[in-house]
Amino acid sequence: MEPLLPSFGDNDDANAVFDATGIAARARRAGDLAPDATLPDGSGRPVRLSDVWRTGPLVLVFYRGGWCSYCSLQLRAWHQRADDLARLGATLLAVSPQMSEHSTPAAEDARPAFTVLSDSNLEAANGFELAYTLPPELVSFYGAVGTDIPVLNGNGLWVLPVPATYVIDEEGRIRFAHIEEDIRKRAEPDDVLRAIEDLVRHRAAAARAC
Numbered sequence: 507m508e509p510l511l512p513s514f515g516d517n518d519d520a521n522a523v524f525d526a527t528g529i530a531a532r533a534r535r536a537g538d539l540a541p542d543a544t545l546p547d548g549s550g551r552p553v554r555l556s557d558v559w560r561t562g563p564l565v566l567v568f569y570r571g572g573w574c575s576y577c578s579l580q581l582r583a584w585h586q587r588a589d590d591l592a593r594l595g596a597t598l599l600a601v602s603p604q605m606s607e608h609s610t611p612a613a614e615d616a617r618p619a620f621t622v623l624s625d626s627n628l629e630a631a632n633g634f635e636l637a638y639t640l641p642p643e644l645v646s647f648y649g650a651v652g653t654d655i656p657v658l659n660g661n662g663l664w665v666l667p668v669p670a671t672y673v674i675d676e677e678g679r680i681r682f683a684h685i686e687e688d689i690r691k692r693a694e695p696d697d698v699l700r701a702i703e704d705l706v707r708h709r710a711a712a713a714r715a716c
Contacts, residue, residue: 527638529668529685534634536683540566540674541633545623548606553599553623555630556678563596563681563702564674568636568667570689571604573653577669580692587695588619594702596673601625603667605660626660631667636685640664673701681705 534540544554558564567584569577584591584598591598598620606624623630631637640648640655645664648655656662671693673682682701684693 525687526641527668529636529638530687532635533668533670533685534672534680534683535685536680538680538683540672540678540680541630542678543625543630543633545601545625545630546606547621547623550606553621555599555674558597558599559674559678560676561597562676563594563705564672565591565596565598565698565702566672566674567598567600568631568634568670569600569602570666570669571602571655571658573658574689576690576692577602580669583692583695585619587699590695590699591620591702594699594706596702597621599623601630601667603628603631603659603661603665605658625667628661628663628665628667631665634667634670634672636667636670637665638668640666671698673698673705675705676709 540555540559542554542556544552547553555564555566565584567580569580571577581600584600599622600620601623603625605626625631628637648664655664655666659665668685668687669689669692670683670685672680672684675681681704682698684697686692
């Protein structure tokens with residue numbers, strides 16, 4: 507698991523790292539069309555995002571990897587809300603750049619009631635404009651603690667996605683977006699579920715009006 511970052515432990519430092527990525531200006535937001543991508547699951551089976559969102563609301567969670575303790579807590583929290591997602595007809599896909607063989611232990615540790623996808627080639631992270639190259643001080647830190655991100659991700663790059671959570675409707679439109687500048691924080695499941703409830707309610711009202 508990830509130790510606390512000694513040089514990035516307060517909000518000002520977290521904001522500075524985030525601002526340097528430029529992601530605040532370019533990441534996909536609510537109202538945008540979601541980019542499509544096809545990613546392998548833990549068994550290597552391809553999963554196309556558009557095939558999933560056409561069946562009902564899609565919750566897409568971008569996380570950094572199984573080595574990230576904050577990410578593991580987030581996935582455990584979502585596991586506990588599996589019944590709420592099912593009640594709303596929603597599907598959750600968790601996406602990290604880790605290769606499938608490295609991401610499987612994280613999935614088992616969190617005992618997820620959802621599918622974990624590998625985005626090693628950064629197709630989804632780049633599509634949503636979330637990928638950024640780690641600054642030298644973070645490369646040194648992760649190297650010193652034995653978190654070899656280029657090896658874990660299998661792409662030779664010190665690149666990660668900023669943690670983000672999206673809700674995508676059946677037409678591929680982003681209805682909720684939370685892009686987090688502080689790696690210690692994540693979207694609250696209650697906020698995400700409320701966004702899905704609003705989407706389902708609006709869809710039902712539109713269907714009755716037809």
